[in-house]
Amino acid sequence: MNNKLWEVIIIGGGSGGLSAALTLVRARRRVLVLDSGKPRNRASGHVHAVLGHHGKTPLQLLADGRDEVIRHGGVVRPAGVVATTAVDGGFSVECSDGETFTARAVIVATGLEDQLPEIEGLRERWGSGVAVCPYCDGYEVGDGRIGILATGPGSTFQAQLLRQWSPQIVYLENEVGVPTAEAEPGLAARGIEVVSGAVARVVSSDGRLTGVDLANGRRIPLDAIFTAPLFSPRDEPLRQLGADRVDSPWGSFAAVDAAGRTSVPGVWAVGNVVDANASVSVTIGAGALAGGMLNHELVLEDIRTAVAATAEAGE
Known part of the structure; x- marks a missing residue:
């Protein structure tokens, strides 16, 4: 050569x-x-x-x-x-x-x-149940129960964006904390559920994402997760x-x-x-x-x- x-x-x-x-x-x-x-x-x-x-x-x-x-x-x-x-x-x-x-x-x-958050099971489902781009992967999970794993201020709009694909959007505050006063009314108006508490692990069964466990022991059933690494x-x-x-x-x-x-x-x-x-x-x-x-x-x-x-x- x-x-x-x-x-x-x-x-x-x-x-x-x-x-x-x-x-x-x-x-x-x-x-x-x-x-x-x-x-x-x-x-x-x-x-x-x-x-x-x-x-x-x-x-x-x-x-x-x-x-x-x-x-x-x-x-x-x-x-x-x-x-x-x-x-x-x-x-x-x-x-x-x-x-x-x-x-x-x-x-x-x-x-x-x-660079994904250090949450047990999250990296293993990256590309297969966990995604970042709704235009790439939103259609395939349309109408499912979709979790938005918050990583920063832009996560509330990510939740609003995914609302286009499903009426079942769950905003997971994780360690980011509560949505801002400006974002909260929009989430409520469009029926987006807000779940407080840190996410401890992503749960899978038979090779498919099924939800997340919070640090307080509560399990949140989900069909997919979107996040912003x-x-x-x-x-x-x-x-x-x-x-x-x-x-x-x-x-x-x-x-x-x-x-x-x-x-x-x-x-x-x-x-x-x-x-x-x-x-x-x-x-x-x-x-x-x-x-x-x-x-x-x-x-x-x-x-x-x-x-x-x-x-x-x-x-």
Whole structure:
């Protein structure tokens, strides 16, 4: 694998990285995808609301994407990345297996990690009974008894949002405490039950979530739980390259423009690594846009290089 051949290295082989790769290889760019094999949604049984792919497993969706990239001439390498640095003419990317590759440009699509509350049984049901996105998973539990495990001020609106899918919404105060005075009337008006007390454990039976036990011993029957974890972007490459950051209600993320450009020329980023709210569909679109706009920039660079070479030859 000749590391002098790459025009673009994509760090991350999830839906955003593969979408960007497919756009670029179809533009006849030499693309290397470095994939650690740990997509954010790997615990989920299915992807939902992805046009034309609804119901596929996340791993099948990515396997199909890798096949498409490879079929068009791209290379996908299973590898983690430990260091990304700017070098003359581009960037150097060092992998966990010791290999180093260089490219003219880099797209970071490494996603994020969901940091869940430390509650017994919660992590085990993540992706199968416990979810974060109602647009991804609300339909499948519609009309069921849905618990909202509060983690912060935004949890009351999460409860109101899930009310669109079911009249049986249970707001679990957990350790957050009572809803604010502004939120409480809206919860009551829409029939959202408020349960006080810390949640001690998530209860399952026959591989299915059935409820939660409170610290006081009370059991709350539930069919599903939605919560808002803390988001930890896997953005070490962007930090190493010195990309500007921006604070948001969901934490600190690298700043990008609408096409995915960071503050570092030649460095782009797409998906959950820069947008905690990006679903699979949104991430696929962001990858395609970033791939296309990056190709435009490479074309402009190719023009400048050709003009300079022609001028030098004519001297």
